[in-house]
Amino acid sequence: MAKEVTPTRMEKIVSLCKRRGFIFQASEIYGGLNGFWDYGPLGVELKKNLKDFWWQRNVRERDDMEGMDGSIIMNRAVWKASGHEETFSDPMVDCLLSKERFRADQVEEQTGIVHRLIGAIPRIAIVDLPQLPPEAWIRWLFPTALGSVSNVAELSELLHAGIRNQNQTCDEEVLLAAAEKIFPQIERYDFSVLVPTGTPEDKARKVGMAFYESRGVKNPVLIEHEVSHLPVENSRGYHAETGAQLTEPRTFNLMFKSFAGPIESEENMVYLRPETAQAMFVQFRNILDTTRQKLPFGIAQIGKAFRNEINPRNFTFRSREFEQMEIEYFCRPEDGLRLTDYWLEQRLRFYDDIGIPRGKIHIHEIPDGERAFYAVKTYDLEYDFPFGLSELEGIAYRTNYDLSKHIEHSGKPLDYFDEATKERFVPHVVEPSAGTDRTALALICEAFDEETLTDEAGKSDVRTVLRFHPRMAPIKCGVFPLLKNKPDLVAAAREVASNLRAFMNIFYDESGAIGRRYRRQDEAGTPFCVTVDFDTIGENGPEKQGTVTLRHRDSMQQERIAISDLREWLLARIR
Numbered sequence: 001m002a003k004e005v006t007p008t009r010m011e012k013i014v015s016l017c018k019r020r021g022f023i024f025q026a027s028e029i030y031g032g033l034n035g036f037w038d039y040g041p042l043g044v045e046l047k048k049n050l051k052d053f054w055w056q057r058n059v060r061e062r063d064d065m066e067g068m069d070g071s072i073i074m075n076r077a078v079w080k081a082s083g084h085e086e087t088f089s090d091p092m093v094d095c096l097l098s099k100e101r102f103r104a105d106q107v108e109e110q111t112g113i114v115h116r117l118i119g120a121i122p123r124i125a126i127v128d129l130p131q132l133p134p135e136a137w138i139r140w141l142f143p144t145a146l147g148s149v150s151n152v153a154e155l156s157e158l159l160h161a162g163i164r165n166q167n168q169t170c171d172e173e174v175l176l177a178a179a180e181k182i183f184p185q186i187e188r189y190d191f192s193v194l195v196p197t198g199t200p201e202d203k204a205r206k207v208g209m210a211f212y213e214s215r216g217v218k219n220p221v222l223i224e225h226e227v228s229h230l231p232v233e234n235s236r237g238y239h240a241e242t243g244a245q246l247t248e249p250r251t252f253n254l255m256f257k258s259f260a261g262p263i264e265s266e267e268n269m270v271y272l273r274p275e276t277a278q279a280m281f282v283q284f285r286n287i288l289d290t291t292r293q294k295l296p297f298g299i300a301q302i303g304k305a306f307r308n309e310i311n312p313r314n315f316t317f318r319s320r321e322f323e324q325m326e327i328e329y330f331c332r333p334e335d336g337l338r339l340t341d342y343w344l345e346q347r348l349r350f351y352d353d354i355g356i357p358r359g360k361i362h363i364h365e366i367p368d369g370e371r372a373f374y375a376v377k378t379y380d381l382e383y384d385f386p387f388g389l390s391e392l393e394g395i396a397y398r399t400n401y402d403l404s405k406h407i408e409h410s411g412k413p414l415d416y417f418d419e420a421t422k423e424r425f426v427p428h429v430v431e432p433s434a435g436t437d438r439t440a441l442a443l444i445c446e447a448f449d450e451e452t453l454t455d456e457a458g459k460s461d462v463r464t465v466l467r468f469h470p471r472m473a474p475i476k477c478g479v480f481p482l483l484k485n486k487p488d489l490v491a492a493a494r495e496v497a498s499n500l501r502a503f504m505n506i507f508y509d510e511s512g513a514i515g516r517r518y519r520r521q522d523e524a525g526t527p528f529c530v531t532v533d534f535d536t537i538g539e540n541g542p543e544k545q546g547t548v549t550l551r552h553r554d555s556m557q558q559e560r561i562a563i564s565d566l567r568e569w570l571l572a573r574i575r
């Protein structure tokens with residue numbers, strides 16, 4: 001079914017996730033915490049199925065892969081060596097007016113006229129100037145002249161000039177007193193506003209006034225720059241919404257800090273890991289020695305990572321706490337490029353096997369000049385989320401950069417001795433790095449469907465269904481007695497449920513009409529439901545005794561199946 005790419009679709013998905021217990025806002029009863037999410041009963045099953053399948057494919061089914069589970073907090077030296085302490089940062093810009101913060105490279109380009117201001121003064125400061133009406137003073141002193149004065153004497157001289165200009169006279173003492181009063185109230189701060197060409201000047205003035213008001217200037221009179229209007233093209237220096245100037249880009253380290261031990265000193269400072277990868281480099285020697293693997297071989301890890309993202313957004317897509325599923329696949333230098341393409345293929349197959357077809361994944365090869373300086377080849381796998389095409393996973397050929405850095409900083413031998421060729425060298429690495437939460441979100445987005453059904457009487461209604469691959473579905477099978485007030489049906493259904501429970505996650509439900517129970521399971525993405533009815537318990541004769549109705553989520557077709565065959569039938573479809 002064709003998907004409409006609209007925010008409405010995403011809103012429906014977010015609402016379903018909450019309503020059905022997939023994902024909740026973390027600390028919700030206290031107003032939540034931006035960038036943090038809790039997975040509810042269905043969400044945790046979905047994520048577990050995803051992680052288990054990833055582990056199965058990448059560790060258990062391969063003899064060239066080893067698993068590990070590193071600690072979240074590591075010696076700070078790890079992050080110095082990896083470069084994260086110095087460079088794991090994004091250049092950020094702030095809107096001077098709204099104070100919103102954006103990644104500098106994500107700011108939209110703007111074209112138009114820039115209105116330049118150099119400061120402002122509260123109107124009240126000039127309304128009681130001597131001799132002339134305030135409007136005359138405002139016209140005279142502003143927009144340009146006042147910005148250039150740097151002391152009270154200069155300002156007093158300027159006031160004199162104003163008086164002379166109007167062929168008036170005024171006592172010098174009075175003007176000096178006025179200058180003393182005005183001078184400290186001048187707010188000098190450069191600010192500019194970009195408005196599209198042809199926009200009335202007033203719009204820029206309003207933004208300017210709002211800015212100086214936010215800096216505490218009441219009812220501001222604006223002081224313009226000598227060159228007050230400047231045409232610009234494709235500038236990334238202004239906020240697309242307000243037109244207000246953005247700050248220069250400043251780097252902001254994304255690692256969360258904490259302290260190991262009771263004393264909050266620089267020495268005890270630690271970071272929550274921003275990726276799982278480093279533990280696999282740091283433990284390379286131990287894993288090599290304990291497993292006696294030969295190149296090429298890999299280490300795999302699933303675990304939490306933390307990044308103090310500036311703009312957590314798009315539901316769980318960009319969170320501050322998330323999980324990664326990462327592989328470091330070590331190899332000889334000459335195999336790096338080939339193995340990068342090999343892993344690309346493996347990873348596309350994986351997504352296909354969990355219900356995200358290869359046609360839905362866009363492979364973006366990062367061009368020269370945009371990759372990390374040590375990476376020779378990088379693919380980003382992107383999924384078409386309702387909010388746009390966005391990265392699910394990166395596959396990077398990182399050469400021997402990481403191991404070399406840890407050799408340099410730790411002084412430990414993280415190299416490899418090849419028995420066959422008698423060579424000693426630092427292995428290269430290919431890193432397929434996937435996000436668990438992003439993949440879980442992609443699974444939900446891919447599965448979400450609304451189907452219009454029309455009954456025999458011509459009445460239509462919309463069935464919301466999550467068409468998960470049975471492998472990923474949080475609940476594999478719903479088990480229902482047809483009626484809850486018939487003890488024989490209930491007992492038989494409970495027995496079917498308890499016999500399946502050891503093998504898969506099932507859901508027993510006896511409340512409400514059977515159609516409504518099916519619909520509830522459709523929304524949870526349960527691929528199969530079985531109903532124990534009067535045939536099952538032999539009330540309509542021996543023919544169908546011991547069989548149940550099995551209903552398929554996607555087609556809504558029903559068939560009869562023997563209870564004795566049920567377990568194997570289901571297992572064959574959910575593994």
Ligand code: GAP
Pocket residue numbers: 274275276277307309316317318319320321322323324326391392393394431433434435436437438
């Ligand atoms: N070790 C390499 C590495 O961490 P990355 O591209 O920064 O590379 C890998 O992260 C994957 O981790 C991403 O493709 C994404 O799926 C996931 N990820 C990164 N930041 C995330 C965030 N803030 N929220 C959710 N997932 C994130």
